[in-house]
Amino acid sequence: MSLPAAADPGVGAALEPPAATGRPRGYGRYALGKVAGSLASLGFVLVVNFFLFRVLPGDPARTLGRGRFTTDEQLDAFNETYGLDQPLPQQFLTFLGNTLTGDLGVSLRYRVPVSELIWDRLWPTLMLVGTATLFAALIGIWLGVHAAWRRGGPLDRISTSASLTVYSMPEWWLGLLLIAALSVGIGPLPGLFPTGGLRSVDADPSSLAGVLDTAWHLTLPVFTLTLAYLADYALVMRSSLLDEIGEDYLTTARAKGLRDKVVRNRHAVPNALLPTTTVVALNFGFVVAGAITVETVFSIPGLGLLATEALEVPDYWVLQGVFLVASAAVIVANLAANLLYGLLDPRVRT
Amino acid sequence: MTGLLRIEDLSVTYRTEEGDVPAVRGVDLAVDAGEVLGIAGESGSGKSTLASTVLRLQPSSARVSGSVRVDGSDVLTMRWGELRALRWAGASIVFQGAQHSLNPVRRVGTQIAEPLRVHDPRATDDTVTSRVGELLEQVGLPAARAAAYPHQLSGGQRQRVMIAMALACRPALVLADEPTTALDVMVQAQVLALLSGLVRELGVGMVLISHDLSVLADMCDRIAVMYAGRVVEQGPAAEVFEASLHPYAGALSAAFPRVGDPAARFAPAGLPGDPPDPRYLPSGCSFAPRCSRAVDACREQVPPLEEKRPGHAAACIRVGEP
Numbered sequence: 158m159s160l161p162a163a164a165d166p167g168v169g170a171a172l173e174p175p176a177a178t179g180r181p182r183g184y185g186r187y188a189l190g191k192v193a194g195s196l197a198s199l200g201f202v203l204v205v206n207f208f209l210f211r212v213l214p215g216d217p218a219r220t221l222g223r224g225r226f227t228t229d230e231q232l233d234a235f236n237e238t239y240g241l242d243q244p245l246p247q248q249f250l251t252f253l254g255n256t257l258t259g260d261l262g263v264s265l266r267y268r269v270p271v272s273e274l275i276w277d278r279l280w281p282t283l284m285l286v287g288t289a290t291l292f293a294a295l296i297g298i299w300l301g302v303h304a305a306w307r308r309g310g311p312l313d314r315i316s317t318s319a320s321l322t323v324y325s326m327p328e329w330w331l332g333l334l335l336i337a338a339l340s341v342g343i344g345p346l347p348g349l350f351p352t353g354g355l356r357s358v359d360a361d362p363s364s365l366a367g368v369l370d371t372a373w374h375l376t377l378p379v380f381t382l383t384l385a386y387l388a389d390y391a392l393v394m395r396s397s398l399l400d401e402i403g404e405d406y407l408t409t410a411r412a413k414g415l416r417d418k419v420v421r422n423r424h425a426v427p428n429a430l431l432p433t434t435t436v437v438a439l440n441f442g443f444v445v446a447g448a449i450t451v452e453t454v455f456s457i458p459g460l461g462l463l464a465t466e467a468l469e470v471p472d473y474w475v476l477q478g479v480f481l482v483a484s485a486a487v488i489v490a491n492l493a494a495n496l497l498y499g500l501l502d503p504r505v506r507t
Numbered sequence: 508m509t510g511l512l513r514i515e516d517l518s519v520t521y522r523t524e525e526g527d528v529p530a531v532r533g534v535d536l537a538v539d540a541g542e543v544l545g546i547a548g549e550s551g552s553g554k555s556t557l558a559s560t561v562l563r564l565q566p567s568s569a570r571v572s573g574s575v576r577v578d579g580s581d582v583l584t585m586r587w588g589e590l591r592a593l594r595w596a597g598a599s600i601v602f603q604g605a606q607h608s609l610n611p612v613r614r615v616g617t618q619i620a621e622p623l624r625v626h627d628p629r630a631t632d633d634t635v636t637s638r639v640g641e642l643l644e645q646v647g648l649p650a651a652r653a654a655a656y657p658h659q660l661s662g663g664q665r666q667r668v669m670i671a672m673a674l675a676c677r678p679a680l681v682l683a684d685e686p687t688t689a690l691d692v693m694v695q696a697q698v699l700a701l702l703s704g705l706v707r708e709l710g711v712g713m714v715l716i717s718h719d720l721s722v723l724a725d726m727c728d729r730i731a732v733m734y735a736g737r738v739v740e741q742g743p744a745a746e747v748f749e750a751s752l753h754p755y756a757g758a759l760s761a762a763f764p765r766v767g768d769p770a771a772r773f774a775p776a777g778l779p780g781d782p783p784d785p786r787y788l789p790s791g792c793s794f795a796p797r798c799s800r801a802v803d804a805c806r807e808q809v810p811p812l813e814e815k816r817p818g819h820a821a822a823c824i825r826v827g828e829p
Contacts, residue, residue: 406610409602409672412562413622414594427612502612503656 187499187506195492202484207252210477211245217473256481262474266467271478274463279482281355282452282459285375286444289382294437297387301394301433306421308399316391324388329450332381336454339377350377353456378455382448386440393436398429431502435494442490445483510576511680511712512538512561512598517573519556519565528785530556532736533573535812536714540679543706543713545723545744547759548733549782554716557733558682561714562594577680596626598680599673601666601702603688609657609665616653619643619672626676642671646701663694670702674709681706681713687722699726720756721763724748732756735783735793738812742819752821755794792823800825 218227218235236242239262240251255261261271300320304313323331342348351374356362360370401407402425410420449461456462460479467475499506519531531553538544546554559565561575563582575582577598582590599622602608610618619642620635640650646667657665666686673681686702687695703726706713717723723730723744730747732740732755740753751757758778780797783789789796791806798805804824812822 405602405607408559408564409600409608410610410621412564412594412600412602414591414596414625415621416591424610424613428610504611504658 183503183506184499188496191492191495191499195488198488198491199485202481202488203253203256206477206481206484207249209480210473211248217241220471261478261481264467264475265472266470266475271474274475275460275478275482278458278460278463281457282445282448282461285378285382285452285457285459286441286448288375289379289386290437290441290444292379292383293386293390294433296383297390298394298430298433300387300391302398302421302426302429304391305395305398305402305429306425308402313395317395320388320391322388323384324392326385327450328381328385329454331384332378332451332454335377335381350374353454355457375457378451378457381455382444382451385451386444389440390433390437394429394433397432398425401425401429404428427501431498434497434501438490438494438497439487440490442487445486445490510537511540511542511578512536512714513574513576514557514561515574515576517557517560517575518571519553519560520570521566522568522570526786527570529736529788530569530785531560534733534736534738536731536738536741538680538712538714540712541710542729543703543715543727545727545730546714546716546733547718547720547723547730547756549718549759551782551785552733553736554733555684558600558684558714558716561680561682562598562600563590564600592626595622595673595678596676597678598682599676599678601669601673601681601683601686603666603669603685606689608669611657613656614653615655615657615660615665615668616643619653619668619675622672622675638675642675643668645674645705646671661694662690663698666690666694666698667701670698670705674705674711677709679711681711683713683715685716685718687717695722702726719763720748720759732759735788736785737793737822739794739823740819740821741812742816742821746816746819752815752819752826753794753823754798754800754825756821 217239218232218241233242240248243251259272261275263269264271264274267274300312300316304310304316307313336352337343340348340350340352351357353374355374356367356371357374360367362368362371404425407420407424410424411417415423445460448459449465451457452459452461453465460482463475464479466472467479514534514536517531517534518529521528521530534553534557536544536546536557546557548554556565556569560569560571561577561582563575565571571583573583577593580589580593582593585593609615616636616639619639623635623638624630636653639653643650643652648664648667648671652660652664652668657668660668669686673683683702687698690698699722702713702715715723715727720730720732724747727744729742730740730744731738732747732751732753734755740747740751740756742752747756748760751760755778762778778797783793783796789806791808792798792801792810795801795805802825810822810824812820814820815826
């Protein structure tokens with residue numbers, strides 16, 4: 158057999174102008190565009206974040222005084238400390254400069270820098286949400302694929318009705334039920350899991366026992382969130398695979414003599430993964446701040462709990478920082494979804 | 508005699524919620540090695556169902572009876588392993604590549620290589636790559652186009668890829684299911700010329716399915732005309748096109764005016780009415796309601812497919828009558 162790998166460029170040129178067929182150039186340009194778009198959104202969020210807190214009704218100094226008697230000197234001192242006596246444009250420039258250098262102000266309640274506070278609270282949230290998302294995506298995609306491929310079969314009927322049931326439950330309610338059943342214990346059943354928190358009082362977080370202790374504490378909240386997301390992903394994956402099942406290219410794949418499993422995994426699933434990827438990535442962005450209810454139910458010291466605590470004070474600088482991080486998470490997740498999408502589907506990057 | 512493809516008394520019925528839909532009703536067809544058989548008919552006449560049944564690709568809701576034998580072995584009853592081995596290596600299909608028959612997220616080279624690897628697990632990357640390049644050049648595309656995705660190719664180029672893919676495992680039988688639908692007229696001509704050239708050159712048997720009788724007349728040895736799931740006329744290609752026996756074949760042939768025939772320009776031929784709903788077929792000849800030559804006897808019993816001239820059969824009782 159001869160080696161015709163060296164193509165005759167004349168033939169190609171005659172047929173069609175040489176199109177970009179390689180991944181690097183097409184994808185590089187696509188990715189750059191998406192990154193630029195995300196940076197622009199981030200800038201917009203910064204502006205909104207600043208002015209949103211400035212147009213809120215009420216004077217921070219008076220609100221914090223809770224109606225108790227405060228002297229004008231005290232109010233002025235407060236405003237001066239936090240730069241609230243400056244004109245608005247000046248405040249905005251200071252805010253921009255500080256934010257870009259990582260200075261998000263100091264918490265009124267904890268008296269520590271907000272950036273430190275957020276950093277400490279970010280990892281429990283990421284651990285909780287990240288683990289739950291990973292499990293939910295893996296199990297949900299598996300369920301969705303198998304339910305759709307054998308539509309109307311036993312797995313499809315069970316998984317679809319179970320998904321709809323779980324999908325319609327508020328996650329905090331599910332969490333409370335699980336605490337009641339597995340932490341408090343029912344009748345003779347002892348409580349198997351802690352009711353909340355991230356670690357036992359006496360645990361050393363750097364030892365293996367401490368890591369296992371944290372895993373034990375996180376089991377129920379992760380399980381709750383996994384169930385909550387799982388249903389969503391299973392339903393999305395099922396319906397997008399059902400959309401592909403009638404497609405002609407699957408008949409082509411079957412006609413080639415491929416096994417049913419290969420037709421499914423190599424041809425149908427890669428096409429059906431596109432919508433699910435978007436949903437999983439976007440959801441991940443939203444829940445960085447949106448795991449509030451589950452964090453509250455299980456007393457996990459994460460970003461969500463930090464936000465609810467800050468609302469009670471109200472701890473303006475903490476709220477401002479949490480909002481910024483939450484918006485950034487959505488933007489980053491969106492970017493990740495777009496980048497993944499570009500890898501999975503060659504059509505979007507040209 | 509075994510022959511390359513023997514279809515005997517094939518019936519395919521789709522079971523739906525609204526009742527049974529007969530798509531193919533008692534069809535007999537034969538193709539020998541190196542022979543090109545054309546199947547003509549309107550959409551819904553059962554010709555695509557027929558093609559998919561040859562590789563047992565019909566949906567699971569379809570009930571099939573009769574027999575389809577490729578190289579002597581019955582496709583409808585063989586085991587799954589045998590069937591997978593037959594698919595593409597023994598008989599392949601040229602689908603409408605211009606539409607959605609290629610996977611949009613995989614490179615065309617990978618898709619052409621897939622049957623090569625499936626049917627020869629020992630194939631090395633080098634031999635597969637060079638065979639893919641060879642196939643692409645055979646259909647007039649540069650080997651470098653293997654790296655392209657389907658959306659980066661034009662409709663005609665995608666159809667060429669489909670042809671290259673169908674020839675990958677050197678099958679003895681190729682089924683071309685409306686290979687030029689949705690292509691520009693110029694590109695249609697190119698693709699058809701390419702297909703017929705390759706078929707003659709490689710000596711494979713082919714079933715070419717089209718609604719365009721003039722195309723079939725050019726490319727085929729014999730033509731079978733289908734109407735409402737049955738073969739209503741079968742014979743040598745030129746004879747079916749120029750001197751059809753069945754009124755439906757006549758209408759189909761008249762629908763494509765001959766170049767240089769002034770009469771065709773002033774009296775565009777068309778056929779009134781639509782093909783019958785397969786769920787409620789009329790009694791007797793299914794074509795009778797649209798036929799200008801129908802008499803009462805036509806509506807009473809289904810006319811059998813009988814040889815009216817040597818090697819030329821038609822299912823019409825009015826053949827030879829004034």
